[in-house]
Amino acid sequence: MIDYRSDTVTRPGAEMLEAMRNAPVGDDVFGEDPTVNQLQEYAASMFGMEAALYCPSGTMTNQIAIKVHTRPGDEVICESHSHIYVYEGGGIAFNSGCQVKLIPGDYGRITAGQILESINPDDVHKPRTRLVGLENTSNRGGGSCYDFEEILKIRKVCTENNLKFHLDGARLFNALVAKGNTPAEYGKIFDSISICLSKGLGAPVGSLLLGTKEFIDQARRIRKVFGGGMRQAGIIAAGGLYALKNNIERLGIDHSHATAIADTLREKEFVTEIFPVETNIIIFGVGGKYSAKSLAEEFGKNGIKVIAISPTRIRIVTHLDISSEMVEKTVNLIRSL
Numbered sequence: 001m002i003d004y005r006s007d008t009v010t011r012p013g014a015e016m017l018e019a020m021r022n023a024p025v026g027d028d029v030f031g032e033d034p035t036v037n038q039l040q041e042y043a044a045s046m047f048g049m050e051a052a053l054y055c056p057s058g059t060m061t062n063q064i065a066i067k068v069h070t071r072p073g074d075e076v077i078c079e080s081h082s083h084i085y086v087y088e089g090g091g092i093a094f095n096s097g098c099q100v101k102l103i104p105g106d107y108g109r110i111t112a113g114q115i116l117e118s119i120n121p122d123d124v125h126k127p128r129t130r131l132v133g134l135e136n137t138s139n140r141g142g143g144s145c146y147d148f149e150e151i152l153k154i155r156k157v158c159t160e161n162n163l164k165f166h167l168d169g170a171r172l173f174n175a176l177v178a179k180g181n182t183p184a185e186y187g188k189i190f191d192s193i194s195i196c197l198s199k200g201l202g203a204p205v206g207s208l209l210l211g212t213k214e215f216i217d218q219a220r221r222i223r224k225v226f227g228g229g230m231r232q233a234g235i236i237a238a239g240g241l242y243a244l245k246n247n248i249e250r251l252g253i254d255h256s257h258a259t260a261i262a263d264t265l266r267e268k269e270f271v272t273e274i275f276p277v278e279t280n281i282i283i284f285g286v287g288g289k290y291s292a293k294s295l296a297e298e299f300g301k302n303g304i305k306v307i308a309i310s311p312t313r314i315r316i317v318t319h320l321d322i323s324s325e326m327v328e329k330t331v332n333l334i335r336s337l
């Protein structure tokens with residue numbers, strides 16, 4: 001099968017598995033797992049941030065950050081299709097007792113001006129605006145990336161209005177490769193950053209939360225409350241460390257694979273629209289002789305898995321386990337439809 005459903009489907013390769021097998025381990029709840037510690041220190045230094053915390057998932061790193069930054073009754077500003085709002089089970093309300101102010105974005109991106117307009121005045125009627133959450137790349141925006149200039153403007157709005165600034169960087173490395181920015185540039189700007197090791201980077205498990213030492217100390221307490229304290233987690237952390245050291249630059253290959261597939265889709269009459277392809281995600285509209293479901297089934301009959309994300313839209317995600325031969329096969333199939 002050629003599996004384009006998500007970049008989460010990657011399996012660890014031989015070298016990554018070898019690194020995992022050889023990882024020294026200890027009890028991470030006691031802070032004694034040398035591999036987890038090494039991963040956390042490596043990531044923190046990459047971003048020029050004080051500290052990092054290894055967690056089982058990106059949902060947990062996002063939700064911990066929101067919990068640490070807010071008090072119940074506060075308001076969180078984010079884009080309407082944000083993962084933290086749409087795909088984390090209502091966690092902002094469930095875990096942090098906060099409400100959300102949604103801003104409609106441009107393929108998942110919001111602007112400094114929109115955020116400024118959304119901040120509540122200091123008035124007892126209004127919830128206290130406390131946190132801005134960005135997502136880069138934007139999943140529902142089709143892997144779109146922010147311009148770094150806009151992020152700098154948003155930072156300024158946050159500073160001037162005493163707001164915390166969190167980045168859901170599940171696919172931040174895709175954005176860095178696409179835009180030519182560095183982790184350290186991002187580390188300077190955000191109060192907290194979540195990155196996923198198990199998406200495009202290809203590790204089997206885990207995400208990292210980055211911030212100041214004081215923030216991470218609080219985050220570690222919340223991780224325990226959320227049930228995310230793991231013991232000999234070095235076995236999986238070693239996969240993450242391997243991924244950070246080896247699998248970032250190659251993300252450009254995934255991006256050119258996505259562009260090649262999108263270019264072929266563009267030739268087809270049944271494709272009604274394609275979101276701009278900036279990284280490894282293609283979201284496209286389906287009409288005419290296919291519904292999203294029937295086209296996904298047609299792909300399936302030919303050994304290719306894609307996801308219908310609505311009755312009229314399909315998502316394709318390229319990743320580490322997609323080879324150029326597989327892309328060629330996919331392009332040929334699309335041409336024949």
Ligand SMILES: *Cc1c(COP(=O)(O)O)cnc(C)c1O
Pocket residue numbers: 056057058059060062083084135137138139168170171196199207
């Ligand atoms: C995948 C993803 C996450 C985290 O998901 P987990 O499955 O909990 O690791 C967070 N944000 C975005 C944008 C994602 O795509």
